[in-house]
Amino acid sequence: MEMLLSGLSNIATDPFALILSVVGVAVGIIVGALPGLTATMGVALILPMTFGMEPVAGLLLLSGVYFGGVYGGSITAILLKTPGTPAAAATAIDGYALAQKGLAGKALGAATLSSFTGGTISILILMFLSPVLANIALEFSAPETFALAVFGLSIIASISGKSLVKGLIAGMVGLLMATIGLDPILGFPRFTGGIEQILNGVPFIPIMIGLFAASEAFKSLSEMNAKEKVKVKIEKILPSWPEFRNLIPTILRSTGLGTFIGIIPGAGADIAAFVSYNEAKRFSKDKERFGKGEMKGVAACEAGANACTGGALVPLLTLGIPGDAVTAVMLGALMVQGLQPGPQLFSNNGDLVYTLFIGMIICYIIMCLMGLLASRYFAKVVEIPKQILTPIILVLCMVGSYAINNSFFDVVIMAAAGVVGYFMQKYDFPASPIVLALILGPMAEGQFRRSLALSSGSYDIFYTRPIPLVLLLLSAITLLTPIVKAFWQQRKTARR
Amino acid sequence: MKLKRIFTSLAVTALIAALAGCGSNNAASPSGAKAEGGQDAYPKKPIELIVPYAAGGGTDAVARAFADSANKVLPQSIGVVNKTGGGGAVGMSEGSKAKADGYKVTLITVEMTTLPPLGLATFKPEDFRPVARLNADPSAITVKADAPWNTIEEFLDYAKQNPEKVRIGNSGTGAIWHLAATALEQKIGTKFNHIPFDGANPAVTALLGGHIEAVSVSPAEVAAQVQAGQLKMLAVMADERLDSFKDVPTLKEKGIDLSIGTWRGIGVPKDTPDNVVTVLKDVAKKVTEDKSFTDVLQKMNLGVSYADDAAFKDAIQKDSELFAKLVTDLGLKK
Amino acid sequence: MKKVDVFVGLALIILSVAAWITASDFPAVGDTDVGAGFFPKMIASVLILLSLVMIFSSFRRQPGNEPETGAIPWSKTILGFILTFLYLALVYFGGFYISTPLFMICFIWLFGYRKTIPAVAVTVVVTLFVYLVFEKVLQVPLPAGVFFE
Numbered sequence: 001m002e003m004l005l006s007g008l009s010n011i012a013t014d015p016f017a018l019i020l021s022v023v024g025v026a027v028g029i030i031v032g033a034l035p036g037l038t039a040t041m042g043v044a045l046i047l048p049m050t051f052g053m054e055p056v057a058g059l060l061l062l063s064g065v066y067f068g069g070v071y072g073g074s075i076t077a078i079l080l081k082t083p084g085t086p087a088a089a090a091t092a093i094d095g096y097a098l099a100q101k102g103l104a105g106k107a108l109g110a111a112t113l114s115s116f117t118g119g120t121i122s123i124l125i126l127m128f129l130s131p132v133l134a135n136i137a138l139e140f141s142a143p144e145t146f147a148l149a150v151f152g153l154s155i156i157a158s159i160s161g162k163s164l165v166k167g168l169i170a171g172m173v174g175l176l177m178a179t180i181g182l183d184p185i186l187g188f189p190r191f192t193g194g195i196e197q198i199l200n201g202v203p204f205i206p207i208m209i210g211l212f213a214a215s216e217a218f219k220s221l222s223e224m225n226a227k228e229k230v231k232v233k234i235e236k237i238l239p240s241w242p243e244f245r246n247l248i249p250t251i252l253r254s255t256g257l258g259t260f261i262g263i264i265p266g267a268g269a270d271i272a273a274f275v276s277y278n279e280a281k282r283f284s285k286d287k288e289r290f291g292k293g294e295m296k297g298v299a300a301c302e303a304g305a306n307a308c309t310g311g312a313l314v315p316l317l318t319l320g321i322p323g324d325a326v327t328a329v330m331l332g333a334l335m336v337q338g339l340q341p342g343p344q345l346f347s348n349n350g351d352l353v354y355t356l357f358i359g360m361i362i363c364y365i366i367m368c369l370m371g372l373l374a375s376r377y378f379a380k381v382v383e384i385p386k387q388i389l390t391p392i393i394l395v396l397c398m399v400g401s402y403a404i405n406n407s408f409f410d411v412v413i414m415a416a417a418g419v420v421g422y423f424m425q426k427y428d429f430p431a432s433p434i435v436l437a438l439i440l441g442p443m444a445e446g447q448f449r450r451s452l453a454l455s456s457g458s459y460d461i462f463y464t465r466p467i468p469l470v471l472l473l474l475s476a477i478t479l480l481t482p483i484v485k486a487f488w489q490q491r492k493t494a495r496r
Numbered sequence: 497m498k499l500k501r502i503f504t505s506l507a508v509t510a511l512i513a514a515l516a517g518c519g520s521n522n523a524a525s526p527s528g529a530k531a532e533g534g535q536d537a538y539p540k541k542p543i544e545l546i547v548p549y550a551a552g553g554g555t556d557a558v559a560r561a562f563a564d565s566a567n568k569v570l571p572q573s574i575g576v577v578n579k580t581g582g583g584g585a586v587g588m589s590e591g592s593k594a595k596a597d598g599y600k601v602t603l604i605t606v607e608m609t610t611l612p613p614l615g616l617a618t619f620k621p622e623d624f625r626p627v628a629r630l631n632a633d634p635s636a637i638t639v640k641a642d643a644p645w646n647t648i649e650e651f652l653d654y655a656k657q658n659p660e661k662v663r664i665g666n667s668g669t670g671a672i673w674h675l676a677a678t679a680l681e682q683k684i685g686t687k688f689n690h691i692p693f694d695g696a697n698p699a700v701t702a703l704l705g706g707h708i709e710a711v712s713v714s715p716a717e718v719a720a721q722v723q724a725g726q727l728k729m730l731a732v733m734a735d736e737r738l739d740s741f742k743d744v745p746t747l748k749e750k751g752i753d754l755s756i757g758t759w760r761g762i763g764v765p766k767d768t769p770d771n772v773v774t775v776l777k778d779v780a781k782k783v784t785e786d787k788s789f790t791d792v793l794q795k796m797n798l799g800v801s802y803a804d805d806a807a808f809k810d811a812i813q814k815d816s817e818l819f820a821k822l823v824t825d826l827g828l829k830k
Numbered sequence: 831m832k833k834v835d836v837f838v839g840l841a842l843i844i845l846s847v848a849a850w851i852t853a854s855d856f857p858a859v860g861d862t863d864v865g866a867g868f869f870p871k872m873i874a875s876v877l878i879l880l881s882l883v884m885i886f887s888s889f890r891r892q893p894g895n896e897p898e899t900g901a902i903p904w905s906k907t908i909l910g911f912i913l914t915f916l917y918l919a920l921v922y923f924g925g926f927y928i929s930t931p932l933f934m935i936c937f938i939w940l941f942g943y944r945k946t947i948p949a950v951a952v953t954v955v956v957t958l959f960v961y962l963v964f965e966k967v968l969q970v971p972l973p974a975g976v977f978f979e
Contacts, residue, residue: 027967030963031963031968034963037968040552041551041968042968043552044550044551044552044556045551045968045969045970046968047551047552048560048564051561051564051792137701137705138701138704138705138706139705140705141702141705141707142702142707165880165883165884165887166884168880169842169877169880169881169884172873172876172877172880173842173877175869175873176845176846176849176870176873176874176877179869179870179873182583182616183856183866184692184694185669185692185863185866186669186857186859186863186865186866187614187668187669187670187692187828188856188857188866189616190853190856190866190870191849191852191870196581196582196585196586196589196617196618197581197582197586198581199581199582199583199585199586199616200581200582200583218907218910218911218914221906221907221909221910221911222903222904222906222907224906224941224942265697265698265701266694266698315701319701319704319721319726320720320721320724321697321700321701321704322697325552328552328553328697329551329552329553332552332553332554332557332796335795335796335797336557336792336795336796337795338795340719340720340723341720342720342721342723342724342726343724343726344723344724385943386941387937387938387941387942387943388938388943388948388949388952390910390937390941391933391934391937391938392934392952392956394914394917394933394937395930395933395934395956395960396960398917398918398921399926399960399964399972402972402973403964403968403970403972405578405579405580405581405586406577406578406579406970406971407579407581407586408921408922408973411918411921411922412918415914415915415918419911427832427834427835427838429838445869446694448864448869449863449864450691450692450693452862452863452864453663453689453690453691453692453862453863454663454691454707454708455862456660456689456862457861457862457863575969575971577971827859
């Protein structure tokens with residue numbers, strides 16, 4: 001408690017750090033909102049600028065970019081179906097549907113509040129429960145992570161949209177694409193045709209940009225009418241209390257899931273968002289509304305994704321092990337500041353660590369305020385005539401996919417994915433299963449085969465341990481429920 | 497808009513031409529072909545430093561620290577460009593095929609010598625002219641703190657008596673730490689159970705969780721946990737003990753002649769003229785003596801290790817031969 | 831039935847079979863690992879199965895149930911595709927700064943938006959914004975174009 005108070009006073013007397021938090025959050029939101037630029041990339045690119053700064057100021061700048069980056073993806077996902085980050089691909093499912101119903105403002109508001117709640121609670125968990133939770137990270141070995149990946153993949157069934165078969169097909173195509181490149185155990189190049197650029201796998205972010213953003217831009221080509229004037233009334237940004245109260249169970253559940261998934265090494269905000277979405281749907285009485293503009297769908301994804309931030313910091317700070325790409329960069333940032341993450345961090349630099357925690361919560365408050373203030377203006381984006389909006393989106397798609405690897409190859413991949421995505425939309429093949437499969441496919445295969453290497457070839461490892469067993473059973477339920485249901489329904493209609 | 501750009505670029509071109517005119521007597525050829533005769537002309541424009549790995553990683557940190565320090569001594573700036581993909585193959589392949597005028601230099605790493613024998617690269621180590629080495633880190637054998645082995649001898653004896661029982665984690669099949677562990681098993685005549693992970697950090701995590709027995713990754717990647725007393729480092733595969741881990745013996749001390757590790761340095765395409773290499777080499781030397789550069793590396797637990805072009809070339813040659821042989825022995829060639 | 835579903839299903843089956851055949855040459859080392867070909871083959875098999883399900887169910891479905899997609903002004907879609915690909919090619923050769931303003935102005939004009947001042951303003955603002963965020967704040971270079979390299 002004393003530490004907390006001194007942390008609070010440290011922050012309050014450090015205006016420079018506060019200003020940098022604001023700058024960080026603003027940069028993060030822009031980076032997150034732009035297609036292609038992810039939170040990871042934002043943090044990595046801002047990192048060198050912090051080398052000369054004081055630890056608190058520098059690390060809060062990075063935290064701001066990190067948090068803002070995770071949240072920012074939702075803005076463009078809701079307004080333009082252009083998810084800026086992989087996690088926002090889940091937000092786009094219901095967020096964009098809401099925007100099309102004219103509820104863009106409220107969706108943005110709900111996303112902001114959910115991100116804020118999820119993020120802040122996860123930082124509080126990080127503050128008070130780190131030592132207890134850190135061991136979860138160590139419990140998760142290859143079979144556990146494999147089971148988690150399978151569970152994630154089973155979600156494909158619930159995000160398939162109109163046709164279950166087509167959703168599953170899209171997922172399988174994604175999984176097949178995910179096997180392109182060096183195989184995770186032997187390092188054998190598969191289906192590469194000698195192309196160096198895909199040795200480490202197909203470029204995932206350009207494909208996502210193409211499937212979502214570019215395809216949506218292509219779709220709007222035929223909807224252009226010079227005379228038509230879309231007038232959307234921007235209703236209130238803040239949801240009303242009854243509306244928000246309705247979201248609270250979803251937000252809290254997603255926060256718990258997100259924090260937990262964040263702690264697990266190798267699983268990040270993208271998986272957290274999809275899992276939270278799936279669970280929100282599972283617990284909802286009104287499952288049919290998901291995918292057609294359900295506020296809970298947006299809230300779940302955003303709370304889950306942002307709760308991941310605090311979760312991912314748990315193993316980083318307490319054990320010195322980064323669970324995902326962003327925290328790997330944060331590890332470097334801490335070390336350059338002379339802070340060695342690990343068990344000794346709290347005893348050696350307790351004062352500074354608690355100052356940082358307080359600062360992170362302030363970052364989230366700043367993010368919330370900025371988000372709510374700006375949402376009103378962001379929401380106006382939907383009023384921009386399509387003739388102007390579409391070329392802007394296409395330019396951003398090009399720049400975003402180029403910037404990831406400074407490679408024009410990725411731009412070509414993006415364009416190809418855009419054309420494919422356009423026809424997929426036209427014929428009711430959903431895009432999000434592909435994204436999910438590309439995220440989880442390599443994880444599932446790598447961890448499956450690593451498990452067998454660890455157990456010297458014995459399959460016992462998958463069902464003699466509690467976590468994999470439970471997760472695999474849950475996956476079977478998640479996957480089979482909609483299939484059985486669809487089969488039942490077909491029988492019913494056939495009988496009629 | 498477009499017109500303005502043309503005017504601006506014309507103005508800039510004129511300015512560059514005028515500036516170039518001061519240095520050499522042939523103002524109209526900024527391409528460098530003629531400038532080779534005019535000694536000290538390099539560099540006349542900003543230099544691009546290709547980093548074959550993503551922003552935010554260890555190699556990127558070395559590159560950016562290098563660029564920062566170099567900008568203090570060079571008249572022109574060095575800009576870092578990350579060209580990721582293929583485990584370093586994409587960036588190094590582009591760097592090796594760049595124009596040999598010294599304006600596109602590459603941050604080369606040990607993968608320059610491992611990717612070609614693995615059959616995963618379109619370049620050869622000989623396509624580069626090494627300029628200077630900046631950093632080197634050996635492989636280290638690290639186990640859990642509560643493991644039954646307290647010395648490297650005990651560990652290796654156990655491994656010899658129980659072939660394929662010791663699970664040793666590395667950062668990926670064919671990656672440098674995998675090759676280091678296989679070189680060790682060849683030297684002592686046993687077999688490990690090699691577990692490839694997707695990078696060094698997951699391997700260390702698995703070791704912490706007790707899912708494997710040892711890792712062969714660099715000291716930097718286990719430093720935090722070793723200092724915290726969760727892991728213990730038994731030996732390093734270096735020529736001499738490390739400053740940061742004075743108590744950890746080298747394998748050479750124990751009679752095992754093995755010295756394998758990663759390194760990072762500056763390389764240029766093979767036909768690059770001498771005057772360019774001389775300039776860059778001097779810059780690299782000054783950088784490795786610059787406190788701001790050594791500070792960054794030290795904080796990240798990376799070892800500063802300067803070698804000039806000749807010494808660097810020899811070291812690369814040795815590595816190339818070693819890894820080519822290892823890869824063939826292991827049947828890893830694709 | 832939907833012709834597209836049958837066509838896509840057949841294409842996917844061919845693709846899967848090709849992937850299966852390619853994958854059977856992938857190596858498997860040691861006796862603990864399932865090998866590099868196991869996952870691709872398994873995925874390809876499931877994909878073949880699902881494609882068959884899709885093809886058969888498209889035969890079973892009652893005609894007339896599906897809303898006709900028609901009535902799409904293809905000319906505009908094709909124009910947009912062509913413009914976009916020309917833009918990407920131009921970026922590759924001529925770089926970002928020449929191509930982007932050109933593309934945006936052409937696009938906005940050709941799709942029937944005729945207010946000059948907003949069109950030019952948007953073009954300038956977008957180009958400047960991208961320049962500032964990428965080149966200045968994040969220091970990520972934008973494509974310079976192979977002509978100027």
